[in-house]
Amino acid sequence: MKWFRFLLVSMALLTGAARADIAIEIVGVGSQQYPIAIAPFRGEVSLPQSLTSVIGNDLNLSGLFRVINAGDMAPVPYQPSEVNSQALAARGAQTVLVGQVGQAADGYKIRFWLLEAATRRELIAMEVTAQAKQLRRTAHQIADMIYEKITGEPGAFNSRIAYVIKHGGRNELQVADSDGYGAQTILTSKEPILTPKWSPDGSTLAYVSFEKQKPVVFTHHLQSGRRVAVAAFRGNNSAPAWSPDGSQLAVALTKDGGTNVYLINAHGGAARRLTFGGEINTEPSWTPDGKAILFTSDRGGSPQIYRQSILGNGAERMTFTGGYNASAKMSPDGKLMTFVARDNGAYRVAVMDVATKQVMVLTDTPDDDSPSFSPNGRMILYEAVVDRKRSLAVVSSDGRVKQRLRALAGEVRQPAWGPLLK
Numbered sequence: 001m002k003w004f005r006f007l008l009v010s011m012a013l014l015t016g017a018a019r020a021d022i023a024i025e026i027v028g029v030g031s032q033q034y035p036i037a038i039a040p041f042r043g044e045v046s047l048p049q050s051l052t053s054v055i056g057n058d059l060n061l062s063g064l065f066r067v068i069n070a071g072d073m074a075p076v077p078y079q080p081s082e083v084n085s086q087a088l089a090a091r092g093a094q095t096v097l098v099g100q101v102g103q104a105a106d107g108y109k110i111r112f113w114l115l116e117a118a119t120r121r122e123l124i125a126m127e128v129t130a131q132a133k134q135l136r137r138t139a140h141q142i143a144d145m146i147y148e149k150i151t152g153e154p155g156a157f158n159s160r161i162a163y164v165i166k167h168g169g170r171n172e173l174q175v176a177d178s179d180g181y182g183a184q185t186i187l188t189s190k191e192p193i194l195t196p197k198w199s200p201d202g203s204t205l206a207y208v209s210f211e212k213q214k215p216v217v218f219t220h221h222l223q224s225g226r227r228v229a230v231a232a233f234r235g236n237n238s239a240p241a242w243s244p245d246g247s248q249l250a251v252a253l254t255k256d257g258g259t260n261v262y263l264i265n266a267h268g269g270a271a272r273r274l275t276f277g278g279e280i281n282t283e284p285s286w287t288p289d290g291k292a293i294l295f296t297s298d299r300g301g302s303p304q305i306y307r308q309s310i311l312g313n314g315a316e317r318m319t320f321t322g323g324y325n326a327s328a329k330m331s332p333d334g335k336l337m338t339f340v341a342r343d344n345g346a347y348r349v350a351v352m353d354v355a356t357k358q359v360m361v362l363t364d365t366p367d368d369d370s371p372s373f374s375p376n377g378r379m380i381l382y383e384a385v386v387d388r389k390r391s392l393a394v395v396s397s398d399g400r401v402k403q404r405l406r407a408l409a410g411e412v413r414q415p416a417w418g419p420l421l422k
Contacts, residue, residue, distance in 0.1 A: 033063070034150055037093035037117065039070035041110070042078040043101035048132050051110065054139035055097065057179060058157040059146065063401030068093050080113050080120050088117040095123065097146065107131035110138065114146055123149050136181065137421065144420075156374040160418045161381060162186075162196040162205055163392060167410040173207060175222065178374075178417070180405055186220060195239055195370075198418035199246050199266075206230070206240035206249060217251055219266065230268040241284045241293070242266070250274070250284035250293050261295050263310065274312060281306075285329050294318065294328040294337070305339055318352070321359055327370060330354075331377035336397055338371045338380050349382050351397055362399040372417045373397075381417045 038056045059065035068091050070077065077083045077098045088096055099112030107130050114124035124145055130138040137158060144155030157178055165172045171193045176183040187193060191210035198205060205220045217231035217240045231237040235254035242249060246266060253262050253271060259280045262271035275281035278299030285294045292309050299306075300317065305328040308315040319325035324342035331337070334354065341350040341359070346366040352359045362380070371382040377397065384393040386404055390411035394403040405412070 033066040035066045035068055035092045035094050036146070036150070037068040037070040037088050037091065037096040039073070039077050039096065039098045041099035041101050041112065044099075047101060047108065047135060049135040049139070051099075051101070051135060051139045051142070052097070054136055054179075055143045055146070058140060058143035058155075061179060061403060062147065063396065063403070064147075064151065070096060070098075080115055080122065083115060083117070083120050085118050085120060093117045095150070104129050108135070112142060114149060136177065140177070140179075140421075153378060154376040154420075156376040156378065156417075156420065158421050159375050160198075160202065160421065161392075161415060162198065162418065163415040164193050164196065164413045165410040166390075166413065172410075173205070173220075175205075175418075186222065193414075195414055196416050197240050197242055198416055199242050200244055200419060201246060202419045202421060206242060208238050208240070217249070219249075228268060230266070231264055231271070233271065239283050241286055243286055244288060244290040250286065252282040252284065261293065274308065274310065275315070277315070283327055287330050288332055288334045294330065296326040296328070305337075318357075319359075325350075329372050331373050331397070332375060333377055336373075336377065338373060338397075340368055340371065349380060349395060351380070351399075360399060362395045362397075363393070363402075365393070368393075370414055370416070372415065374417050375420045379417075381415045383413050383415055 038052050040052050044050055056067045060067045073087055078100050079098060083096055094117055096115050096117050102109045109129050111127045113122055115122055128138060140158035143157045147155030159178045160175050161178055162175045165174055169190055171189050172185045173187040173193045173196060174183050174185050189209060189211055194208040196205050196207040203221060207218060208215050209218055215236045215238050216229050217237045218227050219230050220227045231251045233253050233255040237251060237253055239252040240249050249264050249266055251262055251264060252259055259282050260273055261275040261281050261284045262273050264271045278297045281295055281297045283296040292307055294305055294307050296303055297306050302323045303326050305318040305325050306315040307318050322342050326340050328337055328339040337352045337354055339350055340347050343361050347368050348361050349363045349368045349371045350359055350361045365384040367385045369383040371380050373380055379394050379396055381394050384391060390413050392405040392412050392415050
């Protein structure tokens with residue numbers, strides 16, 4: 001959320017479990033797409049959830065793969081010895097996924113192979129078991145294995161996203177799979193819900209709610225539903241960010257005048273002030289090593305991004321190009337920083353190489369907000385305005401792959417990409 005907007009909304013407000021799946025549209029793909037053939041698994045038709053359709057959809061949505069349907073081959077291959085290398089070569093496939101599903105005592109037994117199409121050499125050969133309710137997650141895990149084997153980078157399909165949907169006067173905090181399926185409403189309120197952030201283990205969300213007629217930071221355990229008001233100090237409480245070990249939250253508070261970043265225990269308690277200087281210091285996020293925070297400050301005369309040790313040492317300015325840079329997040333490996341930059345009057349998602357300080361604007365939409373990295377750092381989820389409607393979008397960290405995520409109803413805001421599921 002743009003840093004100054006929160007203050008304006010807060011002042012205005014202080015004075016004055018449904019389901020919604022997300023549809024994903026690919027609007028840009030990688031410069032080279034890897035051709036992979038996927039055959040339906042033997043016995044899959046009896047499952048409550050197709051595995052290969054989820055796997056193929058995951059790989060297709062990444063923008064890096066061209067999925068070839070091998071289901072119309074005669075005969076359909078279900079194991080390595082049945083793969084017709086010549087037929088696959090005619091379709092341009094470099095690898096092929098085949099498999100079988102059978103009953104197991106505790107659910108289903110799934111055997112699958114990823115093979116080189118030309119030689120039938122095994123790249124992956126594995127057997128897993130899954131209960132019916134775990135089939136979609138298992139499919140995401142298989143897609144992650146394939147992604148990593150082909151690209152050399154970890155996948156991020158087996159993860160979730162959080163966001164806020166606004167239906168008229170109702171706000172819903174929802175979580176869904178990374179592909180937009182399985183949306184669940186965590187909280188419904190007539191008052192605004194802002195800036196959801198995932199705990200490192202994916203069990204809990206921290207967010208800002210106005211239900212107490214002022215902005216208060218809550219933590220919300222997803223499985224139990226337990227909510228705790230961890231920052232309800234005098235004035236505004238906003239912009240929570242989990243430390244990498246999950247023990248602390250960085251928050252923006254106005255309790256001592258001005259807006260500054262403080263550290264609190266993840267379960268609540270006293271706040272330790274980190275930032276000094278300027279009227280507004282907000283939107284904290286952590287570096288992956290947990291030793292420093294990034295934040296937005298006006299101390300230089302315009303909104304810019306700074307980095308500061310959590311020990312309280314002096315802040316280092318990170319951005320110098322343009323009169324507005326805010327909402328910074330670091331990639332999991334610490335090599336990239338994504339943020340919102342004002343570019344020719346538009347607010348767009350950008351990325352900085354932390355070592356070289358080189359900046360690249362990734363998007364072309366006019367009013368982007370709230371960028372966050374996928375668990376593998378390959379993609380960035382953000383809020384965009386498309387066709388005059390707030391929705392979610394995804395762009396790769398090199399700008400080549402682009403997706404739009406459309407809610408079936410309402411406007412979608414404040415996205416956050418969670419960690420890989422265990």
